[in-house]
Amino acid sequence: MPSVRRCRDLISMEINDRQNVKVAEKGMGREPIPFLSKKKHLGNNNSRKMETGGKIMSQTIGKQSIQFDQAPYILGSASIVGTKEGEGPLGGLFDLVGEDDKFGEDTWEEAESTLQKEAASMAIGKAGLEAGDIRYIFGGDLLGQNIATTFGLMELNIPLFGLYGACSTAGESLSLGAMAVAAGYGEQVLAVTSSHFASAEKQFRFPLEYANQRPLSATWTVTGSGAFVLGRKRTNVRITGVTTGKVVDYGVKDSMNMGAAMAPAACDTIFRSLEDFGRKPEDYDKIITGDLGTVGQQILFDLMKEKGYDISNVHMDCGIEIFDSESQNTNAGGSGCGCSAVTLSAYILPKLEKGTWKRVLFVPTGALLSTVSFNEGQSVPGIAHGVVIEYAG
Numbered sequence: 001m002p003s004v005r006r007c008r009d010l011i012s013m014e015i016n017d018r019q020n021v022k023v024a025e026k027g028m029g030r031e032p033i034p035f036l037s038k039k040k041h042l043g044n045n046n047s048r049k050m051e052t053g054g055k056i057m058s059q060t061i062g063k064q065s066i067q068f069d070q071a072p073y074i075l076g077s078a079s080i081v082g083t084k085e086g087e088g089p090l091g092g093l094f095d096l097v098g099e100d101d102k103f104g105e106d107t108w109e110e111a112e113s114t115l116q117k118e119a120a121s122m123a124i125g126k127a128g129l130e131a132g133d134i135r136y137i138f139g140g141d142l143l144g145q146n147i148a149t150t151f152g153l154m155e156l157n158i159p160l161f162g163l164y165g166a167c168s169t170a171g172e173s174l175s176l177g178a179m180a181v182a183a184g185y186g187e188q189v190l191a192v193t194s195s196h197f198a199s200a201e202k203q204f205r206f207p208l209e210y211a212n213q214r215p216l217s218a219t220w221t222v223t224g225s226g227a228f229v230l231g232r233k234r235t236n237v238r239i240t241g242v243t244t245g246k247v248v249d250y251g252v253k254d255s256m257n258m259g260a261a262m263a264p265a266a267c268d269t270i271f272r273s274l275e276d277f278g279r280k281p282e283d284y285d286k287i288i289t290g291d292l293g294t295v296g297q298q299i300l301f302d303l304m305k306e307k308g309y310d311i312s313n314v315h316m317d318c319g320i321e322i323f324d325s326e327s328q329n330t331n332a333g334g335s336g337c338g339c340s341a342v343t344l345s346a347y348i349l350p351k352l353e354k355g356t357w358k359r360v361l362f363v364p365t366g367a368l369l370s371t372v373s374f375n376e377g378q379s380v381p382g383i384a385h386g387v388v389i390e391y392a393g
Contacts, residue, residue: 062272063276064245064272065244067241068178071392072178072230072231072239073234073239074229074349074389075235077229078119079093079341079342079345080094080096080225081094081223082196083097083101084223084328085223085224085334086098087328089323093347101197108199111198112141112143112195115194115223116192116193116194117156119227120137120139120152120156120225120227131156133187134188134189136161136189137158137161137189137191138161138173138176138180139193140163140173140337141169141194141195142166142167142337146162146164148196149162149193150162161176165364166367166368167262167336167340168245168290168366169337169366170191170226170344170364171364171385171387173192174191174362175242176191177228178242181230181231187232188230188231189229190230191227192226193226193341194224194341195221195225195338195339196221198223201221218256218331219258219291219331219332220323220331220335221334221335222291222339223338224338224339224342226338226340235353236353237352237390237392238392239390240389240390241387242387243269243272243277243385243386246265247368247383248381248382248383249382250382253377253378253380254380255369257295258335258380259292259319259333261369261379262292262296262365262367262383263297263303265381265383266363267300267303267304267307269386270287270309270311277388281309281310284359284360285357285358286316286361287311288344288362288363289318290317290318290340290365291319291339291364292317292319292333293317294325294333296365297320301315318364319335321347322339322342348362353391355391357391359388359389359391360388360390361387364385366382367381367382
């Protein structure tokens with residue numbers, strides 16, 4: 001193996017060779033060949049721009065946000081959940097509640113794949129489309145190498161972008177899908193994600209047979225999948241903007257307190273979104289986080305007040321809404337990729353479609369841990385992605 005000094009020497013030689021080629025070509029009256037030429041950049045470091053109809057139009061706003069000039073619409077959505085979710089406060093709103101949490105499969109992981117496949121197919125059907133009408137899928141889950149997504153969606157035979165944002169994946173997939181449609185990269189795209197209580201516990205915590213005791217700060221991973229078709233055809237609901245989150249780490253190392261790990265990231269994204277769009281909390285009917293639970297919610301309120309914003313009157317958390325923590329013994333609430341996704345599809349979008357709510361800031365939250373990082377003593381960083389969804393009727 002070459003030494004570090006030898007590698008540096010080789011890189012230096014390659015740079016000199018390229019410069020010599022440019023000098024020689026210039027001396028011969030020829031332009032440098034393309035791969036040696038200096039790249040041309042459109043715009044500057046503060047704004048990405050695109051050319052439309054002869055005009056240069058910026059869609060970025062503030063430091064981390066995008067405001068779409070041609071806002072994509074949500075053409076259809078679907079929510080499929082497990083038995084426990086069906087017994088909760090939102091049980092009557094979901095499209096389908098499974099009779100058993102294996103959904104007819106042999107393993108928990110196969111069950112989650114089935115969840116995604118069925119949710120995706122249902123959303124496409126509700127949008128009045130077929131699989132062949134979808135340009136891209138943006139999807140992901142909690143399992144290693146996104147196996148629930150890859151095995152679940154491969155039969156659809158649609159180009160796939162596999163994503164991992166932990167429990168923020170619903171926000172990540174909707175953001176990227178909306179960008180793709182708004183930029184003209186696809187007439188219709190699908191955003192989908194899922195989680196499963198048993199497959200997540202098996203990977204990140206303890207086998208179910210172990211019957212470990214759960215602290216009050218722990219949340220219950222939702223068994224469910226939510227899917228959304230985005231496109232240009234006008235409906236009553238559209239995505240008008242997004243705020244992409246940053247990784248935020250406050251040093252929390254307790255895997256049974258994900259709310260505390262994710263709350264700082266939620267605060268960072270909500271604050272940045274309000275600043276970028278020049279809005280106040282009361283400009284939204286709801287500011288909705290994904291799965292902070294009761295513990296993370298209070299931390300979020302305190303952090304936002306330190307930044308000069310009180311969001312307590314408009315805040316809602318999907319993890320708190322989806323279960324009755326006392327009667328269902330879910331402690332701090334629900335969690336998982338599916339938590340925010342199914343709540344958005346079953347509960348939030350209908351209110352926007354009817355015009356009951358005019359504008360919400362949807363902020364799924366994610367804890368970026370793995371079994372490797374946790375066992376090596378690393379902290380649990382958080383991330384959150386903001387999606388501005390508005391009534392368009």
